[in-house]
Amino acid sequence: MGEIPFITVEGPIGVGKTSLAKALSDHFQYALLKEIVDENPFLGKFYNNIEEWSFQTEMFFLCNRYKQLGDIQDRYLSQDIPVVADYHIYKNLIFAGRTLKEEEYEKYIKVYDILTVDMPKPNIVIYLNAGLDTLLSRIKLRGRDVEKNISPIYLEQLSIDYEHAMKEFEKQNPEVPILRFDGDQLDFVKSQEDLLYIIKQLSTSLEKRSLHS
Numbered sequence: 001m002g003e004i005p006f007i008t009v010e011g012p013i014g015v016g017k018t019s020l021a022k023a024l025s026d027h028f029q030y031a032l033l034k035e036i037v038d039e040n041p042f043l044g045k046f047y048n049n050i051e052e053w054s055f056q057t058e059m060f061f062l063c064n065r066y067k068q069l070g071d072i073q074d075r076y077l078s079q080d081i082p083v084v085a086d087y088h089i090y091k092n093l094i095f096a097g098r099t100l101k102e103e104e105y106e107k108y109i110k111v112y113d114i115l116t117v118d119m120p121k122p123n124i125v126i127y128l129n130a131g132l133d134t135l136l137s138r139i140k141l142r143g144r145d146v147e148k149n150i151s152p153i154y155l156e157q158l159s160i161d162y163e164h165a166m167k168e169f170e171k172q173n174p175e176v177p178i179l180r181f182d183g184d185q186l187d188f189v190k191s192q193e194d195l196l197y198i199i200k201q202l203s204t205s206l207e208k209r210s211l212h213s
Contacts, residue, residue, distance in 0.1 A: 011128035130183030
């Protein structure tokens with residue numbers, strides 16, 4: 001028997017990570033891990049004043065994601081139940097690198113390394129990206145109050161950071177395939193054909209890696 005699938009969907013804010021993760025969970029009958037966003041008490045303040053609230057925001061996310069991954073390991077992966085998640089904890093480094101001051105980032109990295117050293121790691125990453133107009137339109141469409149003050153400049157910078165981070169992740173983890181999909185060209189929420197295309201690509205990758213549910 002091969003590894004148990006642990007798939008993570010990543011990409012910038014508004015690209016459709018949760019929608020895709022849920023669709024894949026439904027199709028493959030995998031357990032779904034959804035990122036806790038709305039419970040972060042600092043997030044609204046962060047979008048209003050990034051410099052003032054970045055450290056609190058990032059530390060809250062780190063601790064929550066650490067707890068979630070521990071629960072996933074205990075409840076699912078250790079029981080040989082496949083999981084698809086709408087985030088990878090690696091994203092913490094992307095956001096922290098963009099927003100934290102140098103000495104804050106150094107402290108943050110130390111905590112991150114301690115917490116993630118024995119965390120379950122994905123064996124396939126799905127990376128979604130899209131242009132700024134697409135991201136802004138999808139953020140507006142979902143209408144979260146906490147996101148209404150997101151700066152387009154911040155969002156654009158974040159997309160660039162994601163590109164660099166995914167390339168770095170690939171270098172550090174050559175054994176983990178990254179499936180890349182263009183959110184400007186694919187609308188897997190409205191188009192069943194686009195969703196089936198992604199499912200087919202993922203199925204092929206699962207077979208190549210001999211991942212079994």
